[in-house]
Amino acid sequence: MLTIGIESSAHTFGVGIVSKGKVLANEKLMYDVGTRGMIPSKVAETHVKNAKTVIRMALEKAGVDMREIEGVGYTRGPGIGACLQVGQLAAKTIASGLGVRIVPVNHAVAHAEITKHEAGFKDPVTLYVSGGNSQLLKLSKGPERRYQILGETFDIGVGNMLDAFAREIKLKPAWGSTVAKLAAKGHYIPMPYTVKGMDFAFTGLLTYASSLAGKERNEDLCYSIQETSFAMLCEATERALLLTNSDELTVCGGVAQSSRLREMLAGMCKEHGMRFGFAANEFNADNGGMIAYVAERMLNSGVSAALDRCDIEQRYRIDKAVVY
Ligand code: FE2
Numbered sequence: 001m002l003t004i005g006i007e008s009s010a011h012t013f014g015v016g017i018v019s020k021g022k023v024l025a026n027e028k029l030m031y032d033v034g035t036r037g038m039i040p041s042k043v044a045e046t047h048v049k050n051a052k053t054v055i056r057m058a059l060e061k062a063g064v065d066m067r068e069i070e071g072v073g074y075t076r077g078p079g080i081g082a083c084l085q086v087g088q089l090a091a092k093t094i095a096s097g098l099g100v101r102i103v104p105v106n107h108a109v110a111h112a113e114i115t116k117h118e119a120g121f122k123d124p125v126t127l128y129v130s131g132g133n134s135q136l137l138k139l140s141k142g143p144e145r146r147y148q149i150l151g152e153t154f155d156i157g158v159g160n161m162l163d164a165f166a167r168e169i170k171l172k173p174a175w176g177s178t179v180a181k182l183a184a185k186g187h188y189i190p191m192p193y194t195v196k197g198m199d200f201a202f203t204g205l206l207t208y209a210s211s212l213a214g215k216e217r218n219e220d221l222c223y224s225i226q227e228t229s230f231a232m233l234c235e236a237t238e239r240a241l242l243l244t245n246s247d248e249l250t251v252c253g254g255v256a257q258s259s260r261l262r263e264m265l266a267g268m269c270k271e272h273g274m275r276f277g278f279a280a281n282e283f284n285a286d287n288g289g290m291i292a293y294v295a296e297r298m299l300n301s302g303v304s305a306a307l308d309r310c311d312i313e314q315r316y317r318i319d320k321a322v323v324y
Helices: 040-062 081-098 107-119 158-168 176-183 203-211 218-243 259-272 288-300
Strands: 002-007 012-019 022-030 071-077 101-106 125-129 134-139 145-152 248-252 275-278
Touching: 002 040, 002 081, 002 288, 012 040, 012 288, 022 040, 022 288, 040 081, 071 081, 071 107, 071 288, 081 101, 101 107, 101 288, 107 125, 107 134, 107 145, 107 248, 107 275, 107 288, 125 218, 134 218, 145 218, 158 176, 158 203, 158 218, 176 218, 176 259, 203 218, 218 259, 248 259, 259 275
Parallel strands: 002 071, 071 101, 125 248, 248 275
Antiparallel strands: 002 012, 012 022, 125 134, 134 145
């Protein structure tokens, strides 16, 4: 079966094509956040403009014709409403045009599941770190499996925090990855550190680091905000692994592309004799491949939705989605 997956929860319009668990194409075009961040209506307009092109790119990459597609998946949430709607409508248009089954997918489940698949792990604790989300997850046992949230951010996602700081000190492009580049040449300044059990918070750290803008070297601020936030994530993750008697850890989501975060998590796992894994960066960034991957598994399990039940849910929490 060939399944197409459409992702549009934030700045990326992504289209993936999967057959028997193998990702044949994973194409995308992105909205340029510039220095102002994401303006939902502008991002959605960009997705509308890009949709047809990205779908064509994915079909060409996979070497298949649209008429061969037998299943459709799309991101139901979480994400930005206007952006989610573009992917939802594109997916419904494809499914109704071809007369094939369609299934809504939870974006966070897709990140966690494609990463588990890529790492070859069975039952890991998953640290999901992206712009909008930062959560510690573990799949429940039993016939109806869901990701349980062991811990999460009390305020904003670590990715949004780093992106916001990049804008605050006027870095270009204003991404956490630009913060990481400057951090390589920095020295540590003590900063607020907030971990409560397996939960954590980032706005205090962002406010403090921003208050030092112009007073301390940007390199030192970048190094310190990154080290502090990643150390917080490591502490909470270590606690989650030990409390759940787990011996496997995966990291997924946009911030999982950070080599420094991976290094810190790998070091912690090594100390405990635990296995650590992650997926290729194309699956940590927002992408349609992971949506197609989960959609195919859902469709193979007999799960699909009537077209008029294919909605979006901006706050679609991972623990509300059944995993197949
Ligand atoms: Fe994502």
